[in-house]
Amino acid sequence: MAVERASERLVELLTRDDAVQDQWVSAVAASLGGRISRAELERELTELYQALQQALGKGGLDWRDEAYSEVRALLVELSRNRARHGFTPTETAISVFACKDVLEPTGDSSAEDVTAYLQLARLFDALGLFTIEAYARTREEIISAQAEQLLELSTPVIKLWEGVVAVPLVGTLDSARTQVVMEKLLQSLVEWESEHAIIDITGVPAVDTEVAQHLLKTVVAARLMGAECTISGIRPQIAQTLVALGVQFGDIVTKATLADALRHVLQLGGARPVGGGER
Known part of the structure; x- marks a missing residue:
């Protein structure tokens, strides 16, 4: 049977049986264990069901056809929602594959219906893979955003006094993190009109040549902004290295310590009482 006739027959099957959509929603709801409300599922799958009917009527069985643009958009939205709510790739793909299970031919199905279903199965397989790919992209975006947020949180710039800021570093210092430190430090120097900065590396487990170069770049950048930097936390092991x-x-x-760095800045007269002096 031609692909065109198969898609036409499939549209007939989808529109003839009103229970298909309800069975699809029920199957997906059972697989998700109630973590999404029935009303939300009905909204998602009703839109997808209607878009699929229209696409089958206009574009045949080629899911890459322009007629399937709405179907693909809805699947991307579904995948992103599932990824944000912590569902697994399998749970996300079931939202597509469950419809294929509902439409599976019975023993009294005609040969024409069976052939149409086989065509449908290939279509749903392709749409299921598309859904998993969209899910994976969203998870990568979420992980990347979380990594950036953690990076921001792990590099605070603290205002100690008027004219003095400190950057307490904890953990490994790499190129990406150094860039964040440099940007936040320079921004804080301008915002708070600070002339002195203390970079404390007490919480940095190891300092090698690369880390040292990163620190030097940060100090040079601060100097270009008119601020002097003091590096504290130089423990005996780090000094030997x-x-x-x-x-x-x-x-x-x-x-050697943050206290020593604070004492040094005070002796230089760079610290002013908070609220004192012109900003």
Whole structure:
């Protein structure tokens, strides 16, 4: 049987049996364990069901056809919603494959209906894969956004006094994180009109040549903004490592502890009472 006739026959089957849509919703609801309301499922799947009928009538069985643009858009929306709510790829794909199960031929189905169903099964397989791909893209976006948020949270800039800010670093310092530190520090220097910055690396587990270079770049960038930086948290182990690596900080002030760095800034007279002086 030609593909065109198969799609026509399938439209007839979909529109003839009013119970198909309800059975589809029930099957999906059972697989999701009540984590989405029945009303929400009915809205999603009714829109998808109607769009599928129209696409079958206009574009045949090719899911890449322009006639399926609304179907694809609805599947992307469904996939994104499932991903944001923590559903698995399998639970997301079931929203598509369940309709194929509902329409499965019975023992008294005609040969024409069976042939049409086989064509439908291929269509739903393709749409199911499309749904999983959309789900995967959304999960990647969510993970990337969460990583950026964690990066922001792990690099705070604290205003200690008028004219003095501090950046307490915890964890590994890599290129991406250094860029965030540099941007936030420079922005804070301008916003708070600070002349001194303390970069505390007490919480950085290890300092190698790469980390040292990242710190130097941050200090140089701050100096270009007219601020002097003090690096604190230089523990004995870190000092020995830097000497062994031949890393030199030049005229950059380094201190063993944050308290030493604070004392140094106070001795320079760079700290002003909060609220004092002109901003």
